[in-house]
Amino acid sequence: MDEIAKRAEFGTGSLYKYFQGKRDLYFSLIDEKVEEITRLVGAELGKDLPPIDRIASILHLQLSFIQKNRDFFKIYISERNCFQWTMKDDLGNGVHEKFMAYINSLEEVMRQGIAGGELKVMDPRDMAHGFVGIVNSFVFEWIMSPRAYSLASKAQTIMNIFFKGVRSPRTRR
Amino acid sequence: MDEIAKRAEFGTGSLYKYFQGKRDLYFSLIDEKVEEITRLVGAELGKDLPPIDRIASILHLQLSFIQKNRDFFKIYISERNCFQWTMKDDLGNGVHEKFMAYINSLEEVMRQGIAGGELKVMDPRDMAHGFVGIVNSFVFEWIMSPRAYSLASKAQTIMNIFFKGVRSPRTRR
DNA sequence: TCGAAAAATGAATAAAAATTCCTAAAATAA
């Protein structure tokens, strides 16, 4: 808290005027950003697009948001998986709930894609998990790396793997 | 440390006979398990199999290992992404290096698959990242959930998404 | 069985870090 106060050019005690305590401060920051990306994705979902384009546009949205907020995502990624916090009380729970809401929206998009015949008949929740998994992995790699490339440039690769798979067509019976 | 000692039925001080300190204890445990799975995967890579079967068998190996060590992976998953530790010193670094070695092996398998024509021509590193991403996502979901299903049962789904993608064939031009 | 060496113990210590709270500064109203 001393260090945060110093960097923010505040007195240590002043932090406690704005936040209940350390955890509250921490989760307020997380929540603010999560709220922001949630709103953006929500707006995108409002548009009437074919499922595949919808997924593509959500993907672009996310990648560019992450690229613009790289320091935040360094924290968020580790947070999302940190059970110590997540489990303990409702502060962490809120973040987890927003992530679940996101998965649910994705699942719904997948369901529409299946209904419309654009996507294979498969559990839409599994599809959603597969998708976020691929995305997370590229995001994680990008954050860890010395960032010599643009994250957004991976969008096409992600789409290709997720929609078309990596197996060569000529091996298909 | 007091709590660990209590649960392990040791005196607090005794822990310091076996470990340098808290971090050393922690990473020793992580390292032990990571070593174990690394050995198993290494043995599997030694076998002479076609790339796709190879990936399938590594996947099965991993999923059943994770299923058998669920409490450990609860910790490991959050660890792998926790920059606070990872960055700080060489204890955490060791774990990260072993993960990278795993990615490198996967990349090599992908490369062979491309050379043999079974897999599409695509950056093999991207392929490797896509694969671990999908796997991680299902593992994460399984660990978080009340575990009403077997993790190993997701193997086929993972293989399908990764190799064949989710787009319905009939939409392909 | 005895005695020396090794191992275990946990209360005491030290270090780190969160929170409080009293004082000082700033803002606002009369």
Next chain:
DNA sequence: TTATTTTAGGAATTTTTATTCATTTTTCGA
């Protein structure tokens, strides 16, 4: 301008938790 309320500051306090170390217990060879 002065009085009053509100906000900021940071040293002091409290809490937490890792580590130490003097003491006890166990082990094991003679």
